[in-house]
Amino acid sequence: MPRKWDWLKDEIKGLELIRSAPLIFKFISGKLNGPDDLVKCALCPNMCRHACPISIVDGKETTSPAGKARIAFFIRDGKLELNLENIEPLYMCLSCDACTQWCPFEFSVSNLTRPIKEEAVKKGITFKEFSEVFKNLKEYGYVYGEPKDEKMVRDGNILYLRGCTIREKYPEVEKKTSKVLESLGYKPFTTSEKCCGIPAYNLGNITLFKKLAKEQAEIINSSGADVVVTSCPSCAYAYRVLYPKYSIKINPKIFHITEFLEGKIKGLKTKGRVTFHDPCKLAIGLKRPELLEKLLLSIEGLEVKSPRRKGKETFCCGYGGSAISRLNAQLADEISNERLKELREEAEVIVTACPTCKLAFESNYGKTLDIAELLYDVLRG
Amino acid sequence: MTNLEVVMRSNHELPSDVLKHLISILGNRVSTKDVDLLSYSRDYWPITLHWMLKGKIPALARAIVWPKNTREVQDVVKIAYENAIPVYTYGGGSGVLGGAIPEQGGIVVDMKKMRSIKLHEENLLVEVEAGTNGYYLEKYLNKKGYTLGHFPQSLYPSTIGGWIATKATGQFSTKYGGIEDMVLGLEAVLPWGDVVTLKPHVRSATGPDLKTLFIGSEGILGIITKTWLKIWPYPEKRILLSFASETLEEALDSVNRILKRGARPAVVRIYDIVETKRHFYKFDEVYGKIATIIILEGDSKLVEAEKQIIEEEFKGKALGENLVKHWLETRFNVKEASEFAPLGVVFDTIEVSIHWSKAIKLYRSLINVMRSVKGTLFVSAHASHFYPQGVCFYFTFAGIPKGDPTEYYNEVWDVAMKTTLEVGGAISHHHGIGRQRGKWLKEDLGLAFEVLKKVKNALDEKKIMNPRNMGV
Numbered sequence: 028m029p030r031k032w033d034w035l036k037d038e039i040k041g042l043e044l045i046r047s048a049p050l051i052f053k054f055i056s057g058k059l060n061g062p063d064d065l066v067k068c069a070l071c072p073n074m075c076r077h078a079c080p081i082s083i084v085d086g087k088e089t090t091s092p093a094g095k096a097r098i099a100f101f102i103r104d105g106k107l108e109l110n111l112e113n114i115e116p117l118y119m120c121l122s123c124d125a126c127t128q129w130c131p132f133e134f135s136v137s138n139l140t141r142p143i144k145e146e147a148v149k150k151g152i153t154f155k156e157f158s159e160v161f162k163n164l165k166e167y168g169y170v171y172g173e174p175k176d177e178k179m180v181r182d183g184n185i186l187y188l189r190g191c192t193i194r195e196k197y198p199e200v201e202k203k204t205s206k207v208l209e210s211l212g213y214k215p216f217t218t219s220e221k222c223c224g225i226p227a228y229n230l231g232n233i234t235l236f237k238k239l240a241k242e243q244a245e246i247i248n249s250s251g252a253d254v255v256v257t258s259c260p261s262c263a264y265a266y267r268v269l270y271p272k273y274s275i276k277i278n279p280k281i282f283h284i285t286e287f288l289e290g291k292i293k294g295l296k297t298k299g300r301v302t303f304h305d306p307c308k309l310a311i312g313l314k315r316p317e318l319l320e321k322l323l324l325s326i327e328g329l330e331v332k333s334p335r336r337k338g339k340e341t342f343c344c345g346y347g348g349s350a351i352s353r354l355n356a357q358l359a360d361e362i363s364n365e366r367l368k369e370l371r372e373e374a375e376v377i378v379t380a381c382p383t384c385k386l387a388f389e390s391n392y393g394k395t396l397d398i399a400e401l402l403y404d405v406l407r408g
Numbered sequence: 409m410t411n412l413e414v415v416m417r418s419n420h421e422l423p424s425d426v427l428k429h430l431i432s433i434l435g436n437r438v439s440t441k442d443v444d445l446l447s448y449s450r451d452y453w454p455i456t457l458h459w460m461l462k463g464k465i466p467a468l469a470r471a472i473v474w475p476k477n478t479r480e481v482q483d484v485v486k487i488a489y490e491n492a493i494p495v496y497t498y499g500g501g502s503g504v505l506g507g508a509i510p511e512q513g514g515i516v517v518d519m520k521k522m523r524s525i526k527l528h529e530e531n532l533l534v535e536v537e538a539g540t541n542g543y544y545l546e547k548y549l550n551k552k553g554y555t556l557g558h559f560p561q562s563l564y565p566s567t568i569g570g571w572i573a574t575k576a577t578g579q580f581s582t583k584y585g586g587i588e589d590m591v592l593g594l595e596a597v598l599p600w601g602d603v604v605t606l607k608p609h610v611r612s613a614t615g616p617d618l619k620t621l622f623i624g625s626e627g628i629l630g631i632i633t634k635t636w637l638k639i640w641p642y643p644e645k646r647i648l649l650s651f652a653s654e655t656l657e658e659a660l661d662s663v664n665r666i667l668k669r670g671a672r673p674a675v676v677r678i679y680d681i682v683e684t685k686r687h688f689y690k691f692d693e694v695y696g697k698i699a700t701i702i703i704l705e706g707d708s709k710l711v712e713a714e715k716q717i718i719e720e721e722f723k724g725k726a727l728g729e730n731l732v733k734h735w736l737e738t739r740f741n742v743k744e745a746s747e748f749a750p751l752g753v754v755f756d757t758i759e760v761s762i763h764w765s766k767a768i769k770l771y772r773s774l775i776n777v778m779r780s781v782k783g784t785l786f787v788s789a790h791a792s793h794f795y796p797q798g799v800c801f802y803f804t805f806a807g808i809p810k811g812d813p814t815e816y817y818n819e820v821w822d823v824a825m826k827t828t829l830e831v832g833g834a835i836s837h838h839h840g841i842g843r844q845r846g847k848w849l850k851e852d853l854g855l856a857f858e859v860l861k862k863v864k865n866a867l868d869e870k871k872i873m874n875p876r877n878m879g880v
């Protein structure tokens with residue numbers, strides 16, 4: 028079979044090729060690395076723009092995926108100053124990686140632009156809106172400030188890690204998740220967990236991220252559990268995808284709740300009509316685009332209406348990425364409302380599997396159930 | 409702006425009271441920040457990629473605005489008109505000829521916040537605001553059981569307004585037509601700020617069809633704010649066919665006969681030998697030959713009949729579905745410019761149209777003249793859009809110039825345009841004119857160019873709408 032560049036070799040043969048295009052020859056012969064990824068993205072006509080929630084709702088070239096890459100490229104090249112005004116567009120990113128699903132190079136714009144954010148943080152060029160997050164994470168290992176006095180469950184056979192948003196905003200989801208797990212014969216226990224570090228990572232504070240990750244890994248590894256279940260897909264993503272990148276090892280097997288329940292919930296029946304919102308960190312980050320829908324479809328009698336954008340085409344709730352809800356809350360809510368509008372065309376009740384998505388929709392008056400809440404209700408009849 | 413050279417620098421300033429006025433209307437949807445001006449300094453005119461890599465940007469506007477509705481577009485345009493300030497309409501910035509570049513400073517009006525969609529199912533129509541993203545609309549329609557049938561390769565980054573303004577066509581155009589066949593009506597803000605609505609009647613004999621004035625007008629006559637487009641039921645069936653031919657003539661003749669018999673495949677693409685190798689190198693059976701891919705879609709009985717016609721008429725070896733599946737999977741993988749521009753390769757595409765009788769002559773002449781420019785590495789083409797009367801050829805060229813890339817680029821373009829006119833073709837089939845083709849439009853249109861100028865001057869007496877674009 029001919030190879031990818033043989034046609035070009037056929038066209039520009041022999042001496043002529045070597046004389047006219049030595050770089051090309053080296054490139055197509057695999058002896059030269061091409062441009063680096065940020066440059067490639069900066070030169071792209073935004074072939075993933077349609078998938079990027081920021082791009083659709085904000086609608087600005089500046090915050091479009093390739094637009095962000097261009098700004099990062101100019102800053103890196105010293106053509107644009109590294110200052111707050113110039114880096115702000117780089118933070119207009121939900122870290123949802125919807126771009127990656129469509130990119131011919133499989134780039135993640137959030138990853139491509141992170142080095143600039145890291146450099147900015149290192150140099151102390153950071154928004155006042157982030158300082159409090161950094162402070163809370165440093166002092167308490169918790170994004171929301173000092174944690175409330177929490178009752179821990181110390182005995183059990185699986186460790187249930189709730190994540191900061193469940194702990195702070197949705198204690199009822201914590202209870203219901205535990206009940207669902209108990210109904211399946213497990214004994215979940217909780218511990219004095221810390222933040223997984225993703226907010227620090229998203230905002231470019233890698234030193235802080237690594238510190239939190241090490242502490243959290245220590246807590247998990249010393250818990251004695253073989254299996255960890257979490258309600259937060261971002262936490263599961265951090266433990267399974269990010270920590271290994273920084274050589275931080277977690278010993279137990281980590282599951283997001285939907286992954287843990289897969290194949291285990293059988294014989295459930297209910298009535299009603301729901302639609303669902305695939306969280307980006309589950310559908311894209313953990314590469315389980317079909318899982319939430321599959322779980323819902325396994326409940327007999329439940330009418331499950333698919334939204335226009337689902338699975339790998341899911342559309343972030345607007346509160347992802349740690350930065351936008353802090354820097355531009357109005358835009359975050361506009362994105363939530365964009366998504367809510369299309370979900371509401373399908374059903375009144377939205378089911379999701381991420382506390383941040385629940386928070387985003389509920390802050391914008393969308394009736395939203397975590398998958399564990401729905402299962403809890405169905406189990407109770 | 410730090411360390412960036414502006415190629416088309418303008419001296420026009422934006423008076424501070426104008427800026428204040430804009431802010432009083434649009435609030436924080438007005439920006440004069442460096443990062444925003446920089447982001448709107450160009451579209452996807454390929455030569456500007458080389459400029460960008462060298463720290464040069466084409467031009468800088470004085471302000472960017474993001475209106476949310478027609479009323480706000482009107483307000484902005486009125487302010488610009490009163491103060492004789494240039495206005496550049498910006499869609500997705502995927503135009504490939506520099507049409508959206510704010511050459512004389514002024515105000516860039518980005519349309520992308522205007523993206524409402526209203527479906528009129530009973531009348532097979534969709535009403536859509538001009539800033540709506542192409543894929544966003546198609547996906548919306550698909551969910552409701554319809555398609556627009558418009559799939560330019562820039563479906564993902566471009567906008568509906570941009571499609572109309574550049575007179576775009578999609579990959580499925582042989583069945584569904586170009587955007588001009590889909591626009592039933594439109595609304596536009598005129599250079600002095602009034603709104604004109606050309607209603608979406610099914611057909612009307614109410615004088616010349618004025619909406620066509622705006623189709624292909626590239627922002628020089630006003631700002632398209634809304635349109636009504638024809639839609640189709642989502643196709644019930646798709647059939648994928650492909651063929652290998654020994655010669656380009658044979659493949660073109662086959663398609664010519666198929667169209668004469670009334671069959672309307674959605675997609676027909678005939679690749680010359682170089683492009684067949686380039687796109688289908690994994691398929692031994694076409695390497696060194698001419699590949700044709702065909703997609704039929706629509707009502708199952710109709711497409712079955714079309715399939716029979718094609719099988720009767722296509723001279724060449726039938727190769728089944730695999731080539732077409734490969735094309736469907738890779739048709740949006742736009743990578744080359746990103747990979748090659750940083751290596752110093754100047755790379756672009758040129759699309760021209762021609763009657764059947766001169767199709768081969770045009771193909772051969774353009775390949776020859778473009779290849780003869782010093783520095784050219786290769787020139788190739790495929791026939792991408794078909795009509796009973798003729799065909800569009802889409803040429804790709806790449807070269808490594810020894811001297812100035814812009815000079816080499818213009819030289820290739822000039823020989824291509826000149827030769828197209830000599831052979832009797834149209835200098836653009838669907839990308840439009842923009843900055844790059846401006847000087848050739850006059851030659852192509854002849855006296856009609858004077859008509860266009862008169863229309864422009866009558867509508868835009870202060871010359872504020874995308875001044876100098878299209879050479880008018």
Ligand SMILES: Cc1cc2nc3c(=O)[nH]c(=O)nc-3n(C[C@H](O)[C@H](O)[C@H](O)COP(=O)(O)OP(=O)(O)OC[C@H]3O[C@@H](n4cnc5c(N)ncnc54)[C@H](O)[C@@H]3O)c2cc1C
Pocket residue numbers: 072451452496497498499500501502503504506507508519538539559560561562565566567568569570571572573574575576577578579625626627628630631632633742838839874877
């Ligand atoms: C990778 C790639 C593939 C492409 N494939 C195709 C293809 O298959 N078929 C095709 O036809 N083209 C193609 N193009 C060219 C381009 O995408 C189209 O011409 C598209 O229609 C431009 O739309 P846009 O919204 O990006 O417009 P822009 O680039 O933003 O603007 C183009 C021109 O239209 C004007 N304009 C934009 N919106 C309006 C408005 N609302 N009112 C008035 N004027 C307006 C601008 O001022 C400018 O002059 C391709 C481009 C790229 C980069």
Ligand code: SF4
Pocket residue numbers: 067068069071072073074075076092093096126127129130131132133134135136
């Ligand atoms: S992420 Fe990929 S598709 Fe998106 S702009 Fe960058 S290179 Fe293009």
Ligand code: SF4
Pocket residue numbers: 078079080081082091092119120121122123124125126127135136137
């Ligand atoms: S990660 Fe999400 S928000 Fe960020 S550029 Fe990619 S698609 Fe857009």
